Amino acid sequence: MQDSFVANRETKLGRIRDRGIDPYPPRYRRTCDNARAIAVFEAVEAESRPAADAEGLSLAGRIVSMRVMGRAAFLDLQDASGSIQALLRKNNLGDGFELLKDLDIGDHLGVEGSLIRTRTGEITLDAARAVIIAKGMRPLPEKYHGLRDTETRYRQRYLDLIANRENMDVFRLRSRVISGIRRFLDARGFLEVDTPVLVPVAAGAHARPFITHHNALDRQLYLRIATELYLKRLIVGGFDKVYEIGRVFRNEGIDQDHNPEFTLLESYEAYADYNDVMEMVEQMISRLAAEATGSAQVAVGGQVIDFTPPWRRVSLREELQRRGGIDLDACPPSEKGAGELQRRAAALGVDTGIRESRGRIIDKLLSALVEPHLTQPTFMLDYPEEMSPLAKAKPGAPGYVERFEAFACGMEIANSYTELNDPQTQRQRFEEQEDIRRLYQDEEVDRLDEDFLTAMEYGMPPTGGLGIGIDRLVMLLSGQRAIRDVMLFPQMRTLPG
RNA sequence: GGGCCGUUAGCUCAGCAAGGCAGAGCACCGGACUUUUAAUCCGGGUGUCGUGGGUUCGAUCCCCACACGGCCCA
Structure with a gap:
């Protein structure tokens, strides 16, 4: 069962609580969203903003991927504006680094620190502090292929939105x-x-x-x-x-x-x-x-x-004549139903019911003969x-x-x-x-x-x-x-x- | 309403033709790793094969019904 996934996370949740940390704090104040943070850092690099603007920021987001390397880890945090990478290092976090063991993809995390550019060129928040702001208890869909299953996408739209960002x-x-x-x-x-x-x-x-x-x-x-x-x-x-x-x-x-x-x-x-x-x-x-x-x-x-x-403006009567060779005025409403019009429709392969009103037959003719051409x-x-x-x-x-x-x-x-x-x-x-x-x-x-x-x-x-x-x-x-x-x-x- | 296709691990998918111990990648668990980015390396399958019947020594696989979804038609 998927219970093993949930059980793992329950264990982690328990450890977090045992350390006196609330895994669901009532609020988290962030300086700005992720896209804004990246824009600010680029402005600092371009020297159109003071360097201090890239320091002491608080950012937040859902962890969507993690690359853990012993005493350092890179996490991608996603908010509505986009993703930003956060770097967690034991050097900077001290005891706070313990939290990493209890983090999972799907958790919401807040990070405070300064923006840097890594060796590989990615703008990254080098965290001096990391706070869990909401623990996720279920595993998210896969990061690479996303969520393909149409049924799940519609029934659990939130998963579709998380996994298929576009x-x-x-x-x-x-x-x-x-x-x-x-x-x-x-x-x-x-x-x-x-x-x-x-x-x-x-x-x-x-x-x-x-x-x-x-x-x-x-x-x-x-x-x-x-x-x-x-x-x-x-x-x-x-x-x-x-x-x-x-x-x-x-x-x-x-x-x-x-x-x-x-x-x-x-x-x-x-x-x-x-x-x-x-x-x-x-x-x-x-x-x-x-x-x-x-x-x-x-x-x-x-x-x-x-x-x-x-x-473009076209006349319904003329279009029906042009596309179907049917002159509505030659097929007037009759007491016995659509009569001639129904015969013409049938001859054109437009399926009409045994007893259908003139309006419905015209509607079907339009759908079959005219509307597909109105590109x-x-x-x-x-x-x-x-x-x-x-x-x-x-x-x-x-x-x-x-x-x-x-x-x-x-x-x-x-x-x-x-x-x-x-x-x-x-x-x-x-x-x-x-x-x-x-x-x-x-x-x-x-x-x-x-x-x-x-x-x-x-x-x-x-x-x-x-x-x-x-x-x-x-x-x-x-x-x-x-x-x-x-x-x-x-x-x-x-x-x- | 009719036809066709699909439903297998949390996710993405193989396996079924020709019935014989349930598979891969990601995720996850344990270990190593302080600039990675689908991180890497070592070890570990965690499953009601949609549901219910049937055939069979034996069914994920064949047959029937149903459920849910998709495409096409009405």
């Missing part, structure tokens, strides 16, 4: 993306808000909700599947520009780009339409790319994606009405709404409408969705939110709305292939026992 950069990038979004929207006068996660109606997107129960109210509640309808209530309330970056929950499968909970940005801007939103999206994402990666041209899987505005950032415009019950009709184009989705690398990165603000039409659209649900036994359709309709009846200004899946955006900007590689704690099955 993965930290993905999450740093993610943080920069999110803070960049806030900066961008705040600067444009948007108000960040929080809307309910526990909701009585799971509406605003096509998705199955998680169901929960509130004891005191003795009623069923859902976890939100979108923030859309609450943010629109705030537009009704008179906030001109609102956004929320929040977790939403969809009770669906888990795969390369789906996790049951994920982070969604939604924004709504009164008096704007989807053209304004398009401009905002290309501005925002090109800036995020530049801030997060250093350039608006990002290398993803061997190709360079250039987010510099303006992005460089592209807006696809003007979606069929039955795919978009919350979007406003496009003038002069019956059956279509003012909606776009943005794609890059074949992946959807944004979705936007000129929002429907006519309460009577909205009610009608909701009812049509309910009909579709009954007809096709399709659970993944919007549920009618009566309270939201009431809000809209008080008058909602014309509004441009936007949704961006943050996780997928981070995948794109960091070149990660799986959503679980941009989420710190992806959903996993429970292990037996």
Whole structure:
């Protein structure tokens, strides 16, 4: 068993305590982090700082490797900024050198002393004092190969972060993306808000909700599947520009780009339409790319994606015609279902269910025929009405709404409408969705939110709305292939026992 | 939901084709070593071979089921 590893460390822990040393002291004050210390020493060497700045420093970190040579030892101490080598010598430490016998890889150590450069040229803290600041009781993954096992990497993300240091950069990038979004929207006068996660109606997107129960109210509640309808209530309330970056929950499968909970940005801007939103999206994402990666041209899987505005704009109808030879207007909605459209899809090898709504078939056609070709950032415009019950009709184009989705690398990165603000039409659209649900036994359709309709009846200004899946955006900007590689704690099955 | 691949020491992986005492490197334990850096040298395997059945004199290996993970498809 691994107990022998733990038992060894328990013995060492006991010896440390027997010497009257607390292996878990409440705090450790360090002068600076490791990267800073190295920068300071380089400045001292360049004589741009006084030599005294390299003396009397306190540094700290996790021991990630040790090279012990009798009465001296080199330890690599890792903190968030990087690693620094510490030199422990019996000469300098005296009785304190005894501690070395009870140190293990994984322990956190504090060292005080002066920075030197060793014979081999490495900047090193020559320790006059060494203090254990937290004993590790389990062995860490191997130093050379790191931690490869994907399952352990996701289940014990901390080990992944310790052993595969470069993965930290993905999450740093993610943080920069999110803070960049806030900066961008705040600067444009948007108000960040929080809307309910526990909701009585799971509406605003096509998705199955998680169901929960509130004891005191003795009623069923859902976890939100979108923030859309609450943010629109705030537009009704008179906030001109609102956004929320929040977790939403969809009770669906888990795969390369789906996790049951994920982070969604939604924004709504009164008096704007989807053209304004398009401009905002290309501005925002090109800036995020530049801030997060250093350039608006990002290398993803061997190709360079250039987010510099303006992005290409294509019409959904024309793309479907061009890529699949299908004219949507020649395949109108029919009472008996999708009819002709379904036959055309089947002929193209696009697998559709026996009974599927026109919207779902179009969605599948787009996924199969069009979206894979949208490599460089592209807006696809003007979606069929039955795919978009919350979007406003496009003038002069019956059956279509003012909606776009943005794609890059074949992946959807944004979705936007000129929002429907006519309460009577909205009610009608909701009812049509309910009909579709009954007809096709399709659970993944919007549920009618009566309270939201009431809000809209008080008058909602014309509004441009936007949704961006943050996780997928981070995948794109960091070149990660799986959503679980941009989420710190992806959903996993429970292990037996 | 379907197909394929994987699960062996703390970690990274061999071994299984053709069933016969469980292997390596790192880590760890003991010893040497005061400028090393995948430190070096000497000595030491620390294991529920994912779980449960089956076949067999004998199963990590062959068969079945299940669990978990990955890839592809839906």
